[in-house]
Structure formats: structure tokens, C-alpha cells
Amino acid sequence: MNEDKLKIIISGGGTGGHIFPAVAIANAIKKIKPDSSILFIGAEDRMEMQRVPQAGYEIIGLPIKGFYRKQLWKNIEVLWKILKSLSKAKKVIKNFQPDVVIGVGGFASGPTLKMAERLHIPTLIQEQNSYAGVTNKLLAKGASKICVAYQGMDRFFPAEKIILTGNPVRQDLLQSTYSKEDAKRSYNLDPNKPTVLIVGGSLGAQSINKCLLNAVEKMENSNIQYIWQTGKIYIDRIRKAVEGKSLKNIIITDFISDMAQAYAAADMIVSRAGAGSISEFCLLEKPVLLVPSPNVAEDHQTKNALALVNQKAALYVKDTELNEKLMPTIHSTITDKHLLQQLSNNIKTLALSDSANIIAHEILKLANKE
Numbered sequence: 001m002n003e004d005k006l007k008i009i010i011s012g013g014g015t016g017g018h019i020f021p022a023v024a025i026a027n028a029i030k031k032i033k034p035d036s037s038i039l040f041i042g043a044e045d046r047m048e049m050q051r052v053p054q055a056g057y058e059i060i061g062l063p064i065k066g067f068y069r070k071q072l073w074k075n076i077e078v079l080w081k082i083l084k085s086l087s088k089a090k091k092v093i094k095n096f097q098p099d100v101v102i103g104v105g106g107f108a109s110g111p112t113l114k115m116a117e118r119l120h121i122p123t124l125i126q127e128q129n130s131y132a133g134v135t136n137k138l139l140a141k142g143a144s145k146i147c148v149a150y151q152g153m154d155r156f157f158p159a160e161k162i163i164l165t166g167n168p169v170r171q172d173l174l175q176s177t178y179s180k181e182d183a184k185r186s187y188n189l190d191p192n193k194p195t196v197l198i199v200g201g202s203l204g205a206q207s208i209n210k211c212l213l214n215a216v217e218k219m220e221n222s223n224i225q226y227i228w229q230t231g232k233i234y235i236d237r238i239r240k241a242v243e244g245k246s247l248k249n250i251i252i253t254d255f256i257s258d259m260a261q262a263y264a265a266a267d268m269i270v271s272r273a274g275a276g277s278i279s280e281f282c283l284l285e286k287p288v289l290l291v292p293s294p295n296v297a298e299d300h301q302t303k304n305a306l307a308l309v310n311q312k313a314a315l316y317v318k319d320t321e322l323n324e325k326l327m328p329t330i331h332s333t334i335t336d337k338h339l340l341q342q343l344s345n346n347i348k349t350l351a352l353s354d355s356a357n358i359i360a361h362e363i364l365k366l367a368n369k370e
């Protein structure tokens, strides 16, 4: 065995917001140490089991699940799965012998980092949000370093472990070479017409979808083009609802694999206010209208959104006001070139760049392999 070879385990997932920063960190490590070995640990039935192999990395699934908040009796099964996951994580770590174990939030990082801690392997946490997730809060005590994207995270974590790095963004988004016109053409859209990209986070957003379904005729008959990402679980219902309508102005898709292309095509974006998406908008200087999800812990998406809105770096519509405000706000924004430019200028000042690379160097320091 080559003792110098860097070995890293990255664990977590559940949503794109946890998975894609993890992939960006892995890519940054590989760039610095091309012969390093990186293994992912995810949750058996979650989206990381497809997205991580698509990004070129091996992943092992744990049988972990989240707690049921209503059917409490079902939690007996969850406890059993946690025990099984702890035991599987221990086996995987002992076999792989990593130098450092990284947790990016989501179910799988709990048992993995807990076991790494017990086996005296240094751990690093990456917290994407301005409000810390439960798993990360529990793991912080045993972690060596905690990389965050917002100020004031010492409310949740020991101050001496915190490093403000920003959220890692996938390298293909940052190095994109698509022109706006070509990107629009690739969607079969008119390269000369204004185009709005609507994204409901990595899983899609039911309330945004509902609002758009009511507006389909208006959207189709307007002078604006739309790329509408519905999320995997909503796509069948939406396709059925628009069946028979031959839509030319609206491209409907469940999940966008090439976000670089979608961002390039967009003159304006409507989006949930997930932390990873926001980091991407800042780095790509995109004018954005945020519709925070009301269904997340401590309403953290509203906090994410207001941090931008207060700097005039984004527009904001509440989820409860979608029906009255979404379409008029899209229309008044996309037709106002001055406003689009101002939003773009202001949002770029909030970007924290090079995050994945900075975190990769912190990992190398922990491994003593800088």
C-alpha cells in the first residue's frame, strides 16, 4: 500500500444541496492530488446513489432513514436502521482507511462521522446554510474543522473550529463556455427572445408548479420563453395536465443535468432559496427572483433570501403570494434591462469564490499531506 496516497471519505446527501458541494470538494481534491482515492457514503434510496456515480465517483449506500414526525411507532424501524448504518459505516471506514472523513449534511453523514470519530480519524463538516442542520450540530463537537458559508455560525458551532469558505460550486458551472444564444438554441428556443429559468430546488417545488400550471396559457402566449424544472415527483402530473397543448414557449423538464447550459440560456431566474443555488447565482452574476420554501427548518430559506434582498441583490416573492405576484413580477423584471443589470451587479459582490479549493486544502492539512 502506498502510505502517501491520500484517502478521503465524503458522506451525506439526500438533496442536491448536499450532494453537489460534495462533488465539487471531491473534484478540487482530485485536482490537487490526482492519485487520491475518494469514496462517497450516501443513503441507500436517495438521489446521491445516482448523482455521485454520474459525477465519476464510487458510492456505498447505508440503510439510513429520517425519523417519522407523525407515525411515531415507525421510528422503531428507523432506530434499527441507524444501528445497521453505524455498523456498516464502521466496516467501510475500517476497510478503506481514510485520512479524513468529510460530512456535508444529510442522513448518511451522521453514522459515518460518528464512526470516524470513534476510530480517531479527523473529520471536517461543510455546512451550506445560515441555519445549521440537526446532523451537523450533533457532529460539531467531534469535528476538527467546520467550513461554513455565512457569518455568525458560532451560534451553532465552536468558534475556533469555524472557517468561512462559502459553498463549493461544481467546477463545470464556473468554467462554462456556453454562449447565451447557443444555450437557448439547445432548448429549441428562439435565441432573440428573453428567457426565464424556473427551478424549484433539486427536488422541485409543488407551489411554484401549481402556480405555473394555472398560468400556462398566459406564458405560452407571451413574448417570454420559459424553461420550467418541475422536480422528479411532479413531472407526470404536469405532463398530463398540459397534454395536447403544443407548447413552443415553455420547455418542461423534471431535472436539469446540465445546469451550466440552463444558466447560460437564462436572462433571469426564478428559484427556491436553497443555499447552494444562491451561491451559484452569486458566482454566475444572475438576476434572480427568490421564492423561499416555507417547509424547511427554522424557515432558513427566507433568511437566505433576505440576506440578498436587503442588499438589493435579488427580488423576493413569498410562497403564499405566488398566485398574485409571480407572473407580474417576472414580467416587470425581464422587461427592465436596467433592473436586470443592477441585480446582476449587486449579486456578484456577494460571491465567495474558490470555496472547493480552500476546503480541499483544509482537508490536506488535516491529513498532513499538504
Ligand SMILES: CC(=O)N[C@H]1[C@@H](OP(=O)(O)OP(=O)(O)OC[C@H]2O[C@@H](n3ccc(=O)[nH]c3=O)[C@H](O)[C@@H]2O)O[C@H](CO)[C@@H](O)[C@@H]1O
Binding pocket: 015, 016, 017, 018, 020, 105, 128, 129, 199, 200, 201, 202, 203, 229, 254, 255, 256, 257, 259, 272, 273, 274, 275, 276, 277, 278, 280, 293, 296, 300, 301
Ligand atoms: C427542500 C430542502 O430541503 N431544501 C434544502 C436543500 O435544497 P436543494 O437540494 O434544492 O439545494 P440547493 O438549492 O442548495 O442546491 C440545488 C443544487 O441542485 C442543482 N440542480 C437543481 C435543479 C436541477 O434540475 N438540477 C440541478 O443540478 C443546482 O444547480 C444546485 O447545485 O439543500 C439546501 C442546502 O443544504 C438548503 O438550503 C435547502 O433549504
